[in-house]
Structure formats: C-alpha cells, structure tokens
Amino acid sequence: MHVRTLAGHLAAAALMSLPLLSGEAVAVDPPGDTAGTPAAARVLTYDAGGSAEFRSAVDRGAEIWNESVEGAQLRPVQAGQRADIRVVADDGWPRALPTSLGKGTVWIGRQAVNEGYDTVRISSHELGHILGLPDRKPGPCSSLMSGSSAGVPCTNPYPNAAEKAEVEDNFAGAAGSPSPVAGAARGLLVD
Template identity: 70%
Template structure:
C-alpha cells in the first residue's frame, strides 16, 4: 500500500512540475521501477449484494492491505465494474471470466449454516484474483473455504496466497508493459 501511494504521489508531482515547466511527459519505459509500484485497479459493484455489502467491502479491504499488484475499488456511479457481486439463496461461488473479471455470488445457504460472511467475501474475491480452491485445508488458508469448518472466521490470505496473487497480477502487468505505449503530451 505504501509503495502504491508513493508511486501515485510521485506521478502526480512529476505531472504538475512538467506542466508548469511546459515540458512533456512520457510513459515509463519497460523495466523501470515505476512499473513495479503501480497497481492494477479492479472495480467491483456490490450494489446487489444486499445484507452482505459491508462484508464485501471488508473482503476487498483485506485484499488491498495484503497485496500491492492489484487494488479492488468500488465502481463509480455509471462505471462498468470488473466484478459484479450478488446475493442469492444458493451456495457462495465465483464465475471468473478472466483474471480480475467475473461475478461473485454471496450465497445465503452457507451463511445460514454459520459460515463467516467476511471470509466468504474474501475467499470468493480470491477466485477472481486467480486463486483456486485448496480443499481440504486448514483455517489458515483462505482458499480452503468451507473445508476449514464453520468455526473458521479467518478472512486473511496466507503468505502463499498473497504471493500467488502478486505473481498473477505482476505477470499480467508485465505483459501489458511490453505492448506499444502511447506518449502523453502536457502543454
């Protein structure tokens, strides 16, 4: 999080300085340190998550505090979100269309059985971030999901899960960085 804030601050300061000096700004070249500091923003729409809205926001906040290569943000009004989050009466599940994109269902069936809503939210968001289920598994593994039992309330990814998300989004970002880049001119 600190690296992300620092990168955003430095970018803003550089843009202002170059604007005032009448210069030009260019996209960072491939392999520069600035790339590793930037996070891919993935937006989510939890407007249809009903009574689970706070749990979804907490799950997103947990991921934001745990990894630097991706940031989950609520979609702005009128903005198409990468992730739609819905409440329904079935079992929780995620339908991933691609890395960082898909639909999450926060199913009431698991909640009615006693599973923790924040753990469910963080777990299902983990699928959208590229993580598979790891069943059976201990409570220390977020992606062990329901196999950890109803008593498990741990909504935090473990070290390996964090590293896998960092790798997933770091690799995706590196592929994007190799694509032709546009030059931005500031007058």
C-alpha cells in the same frame, strides 16, 4: 523568435539537470492520481449493489485484499462506470465465475451463511477466485482458499503468505489489459 524559444527551452532543461549532474537526489512526482495505490497495481472495480445484506462483508473482503497485496487493488465502481467484478447475494451456495484475471461474478450465498459460515471469510475467499486463486480443499483455517473445508468455526478472512504471493505473481506487470484466469481457476467455482 524560434531561436529565443529554443534557447529558453535549452536553458530550462540545463537548470533542471544540474541537480542530477551534481549527484543530488531529486524527487519527481508521478503524473496522475496515484494516491494510495502502488504504481504497478492494477485497479479492479467491483459493484456490490446486488449484495444486499452482505454489502459491508464485501467491502471488508476487498479491504483485506487491498491490505494484503500490492499488484491488484479493489475499488468500488463509480457511478456510470462498468465494474470488473459484480457481487450479488442469492439463496444458493457461495460461488465465483471468473471470466478473466480480475473480472467476473461473485455470489454470496445465503445457504452457507444460514449454516453459520462467516460472511467476511466468504467474501474474501470468493474475491480470491477472481484474483486467480483456486480452491485448496481440504485445508486448514489458515488457508483462505480452503473455504468451507475449514469448518464453520473458521472465521479467518486473510490470505496466507503463499496465497498472497500467488496473487502478486498473477498480477506482476498486470497494470495493463486483463489476462486469462490461471488454469486452475477457470469456470464456475462453487465453494
């Protein structure tokens, strides 16, 4: 009985390896649900339940990062799960408190919104801190991390090439456990 089972397994293995030996390309589907997420991406969940009127801006900020980088992907937290990132609205100035790379709290402050700053830019900027980016002030509107120093007329919510590259570097091989936040992004970051 064991000989027949062993022979069957060996025959199956030989049949599966024939295309490899003949030089034919073989497509192999990766295990698990990886649809829409690059293999090396670290999935970070966010809870925007406390973001009040800024919920759509938070979701758009997350989408912008998902379109911009492959090393980290932001997804809304599922019911019953603990989020990596908590996003809340308050009456203060926008700020972020990264606790480790890809984890922390973001406040979408109404003070900046009331002064005319763009809510999607604020959201994308503050999420950038959670992804390990520091403020770069003063700076031009083309730099997302220039934050409020670019002025009220600036509505650019997209990271520039250098900011994208820095996030990719931060998350290179980071599909596993979280690592400390980059040195320049430790502590409360008030834009």
